[in-house]
Amino acid sequence: MVRTDDVYQKYVSVLEEELLPAMGCTEPIAIAYAAAKAREVLGDVPERVFLAASGNIIKNVKSVVVPNTGHMRGIYAAVAAGIVAGKADKQLEVIASVTPEEIEKIKEYMKTTEIKVDLADSGLIFDIDITVYKGNDSARVRIVDNHTNIVLIQKGEDVILSKEISKDNKANNITDRSFMSVEGILDFADSVEIADIEHLISRQIEYNMAIAEEGLKNSYGANIGSVLLASNKSVLEQGGEAAIKLKARAMAAAGSDARMNGCELPVIINSGSGNQGITASVPVVVYARELGIDKEKMYRALVLSNLLAIHQKTPIGRLSAYCGVVNAGVGAGCGITYLKGGRLDEIEHTLVNSLAIASGVICDGAKASCAAKIGLAVENGIMGYEMYCQGQQFVGGDGIVKTGVENMIASVGRLGREGMRETDKEILKIMLDN
Known part of the structure; x- marks a missing residue:
């Protein structure tokens, strides 16, 4: 196999897509990423949060410690960390640079903010759908298929980004793997x-x-x-x-x-x-x-x-x-x-x-x-x-x-x-x- 072969380049692409840096367990980090992105779109700190997540997401987030939160565990900590201290442009390193002051703010935010979590009814294996509210304003971000694949960004009624979700639950932004052997x-x-x-x-x-x-x-x-x-x-x-x-x-x-x-x-x-x-x-x-x-x-x-x-x-x-x-x-x-x-x-x-x-x-x-x-x-x-x-x-x-x-x-x-x-x-x- 030589560098100019199409298959060669596909194998390189697969490695580039998969060998990514992440801090902490990737499912809570994906929730934190969605939350940080939603706050960014809203333009303010939300006073209410609603998260719908598929069963596998809930399963993988329930018991794990979320890094840079003072050893807090689970979904609520991931949501709060993303909203309070997340940097959405860092994706799976979204909460990699949280300060001690921000950790205290995360804890306070969890105590004082209504965060509701429910099981998503989409039937998808990987689904994170978060909506945040401040007064009459709202923002929604949805991630499907893989940890950074945002398929929907919405502010109020305005749809900023919308991607089709494939029926076979395959991500739309990665190299097709059928060539591999x-x-x-x-x-x-x-x-x-x-x-x-x-x-x-x-x-x-x-x-x-x-x-x-x-x-x-x-x-x-x-x-x-x-x-x-x-x-x-x-x-x-x-x-x-x-x-x-x-x-x-x-x-x-x-x-x-x-x-x-x-x-x-x-x-x-x-x-x-x-x-x-x-x-x-x-x-x-x-x-x-x-x-x-x-x-x-x-x-x-x-x-x-x-x-x-x-x-x-x-x-x-x-x-x-x-x-x-x-x-x-x-x-x-x-x-x-x-x-x-x-x-x-x-x-x-x-x-x-x-x-x-x-x-x-x-x-x-x-x-x-x-x-x-x-x-x-x-x-x-x-x-x-x-x-x-x-x-x-x-x-x-x-x-x-x-x-x-x-x-x-x-x-x-x-x-x-x-x-x-x-x-x-x-x-x-x-x-x-x-």
Whole structure:
């Protein structure tokens, strides 16, 4: 594949669209972004706010700490932070530069302002619809499909922006992903000019390793990363492959520990998720550094891991009852396979084996236990490769396993998108049943 190929440019575009910086869990940040934009359109601080959000948004915002709010959690904190201190032009870094004085104003605003939240009845998986009021004036902003895809801006009765919402719930402003394949992704990873992706991958390494290190250094959430290291000291002392795998799991989990529990460091996301961005990158970096892999090969392995995570997640959709870190962990396992010299056969078997093991891990929103799921996902991705090395594999007909890697990805995509819809509804009912 060469730079002038259309497919080459599409792969670059996908990475540019997906490897974006974000501070905090992306769903509350998307709410804060919508709120900041609505206040900007209104031109004043609202005295009333009404938010309608889809079930998956509510699920992912309910329990997570919103950064730069003094460790407040949930939807109301996200709305208030966006209105009081948000800078809409920063998009997913909308509340990255909140001052201590503004944190106090956010708390006061929550106490004194009517903020009503309801379940959106649009039937869309990803829907944030906020209307703000000041006297007789109002402004409305709606985000659909992905975290920054504004489809409606309205001030009073005047429609400033209106975009058609596609019936299949696909975003209108991203590259069509139907061209992607495991074989094509490997070809691109092998042939990409490093200069074309260096700014994206170097930033991902810098941001995601920094938050992983922060998660190990200080106390966040359930401290899964630290628990893994503390309970396996003998493994670290012995060194070798087992120690590297342990470090990879622990550092990825630690990044989520910090991110889910109020750390104010940014991450580079993947498929709209910071946890998926951490999972697809941190284990690959840990392995590359521990094995003394050169920078270029590490970058190529990260390109592979990121794109495979995106490829798997595309048929499932941005939000689902299916935990997306499973896909990202599979991507990381394939990236590690690449670092060890694996080619298409090894990568395909790693991917199929890994998906066969852990597909079906549920997403019950963003919170501390995401870090434990990341530890599981990384272990799972590596196990898929270890099975191949031992001459073991799952074959078509084993449960949902299909013959052919693309068929397997489609099979799991169908499970996450269609099969788990009722599961998703039941998860939300359980979470809201206080």
